[in-house]
């Protein structure tokens with residue numbers, strides 16, 4: 713018998729999922745099942761109704777052009793997303809969607825795409841891209857992934873980063889911060905996709921979603937994470953020794 717039903721909303725999977733970030737949605741849905749819960753995945757596309765009951769919201773990376781294509785819908789649903797975030801809904805926004813959950817993304821051509829301001833970060837496009845494997849220290853332990861962005865992100869005063877860079881560029885290549893987190897909202901540049909490679913982080917999002925959906929504490933199952941753990945350790949050893 714299912715321990716409960718969790719509604720997972722993936723925003724803009726067509727426009728904003730070009731670096732394998734769909735793997736985050738698949739990982740969350742699979743892990744929920746492995747833990748004994750029922751996962752209902754809803755894909756939200758521009759111009760359609762935002763689902764009533766969202767327990768977990770994810771968004772991925774995309775090109776600047778993809779970001780421009782989701783702008784109007786993001787603005788239309790901005791109050792809804794802000795209310796969900798303020799109410800403690802867990803959310804994971806990668807790269808391009810991370811930028812749009814910030815205050816603004818100013819493209820390399822100087823066009824300003826306003827963000828939702830859920831995370832106090834501001835991003836400017838550069839001629840130079842930041843590309844390569846990454847190792848972070850986070851509250852969920854070592855997190856590994858792969859970054860590929862031209863946007864350089866600066867945290868507002870008091871904004872907590874998602875992690876500290878041990879190898880890679882992170883938000884801007886200079887201050888060793890990576891991503892941002894406020895309440896249960898997480899923004900990060902890490903593709904990979906990030907969640908299959910970092911099950912502890914995936915389960916932290918799941919635990920928060922389960923509490924919201926069922927009103928009860930998360931009762932984990934025993935998924936076999938051997939492969940993910942081995943791959944993560946290999947990347948950590950290769951990059952930081």
Ligand code: GLN
Pocket residue numbers: 731772773774775776779806807808809860861862863864
């Ligand atoms: N346009 C953004 C950048 O290059 C987003 C890239 C991404 O989502 N990977 O900074």
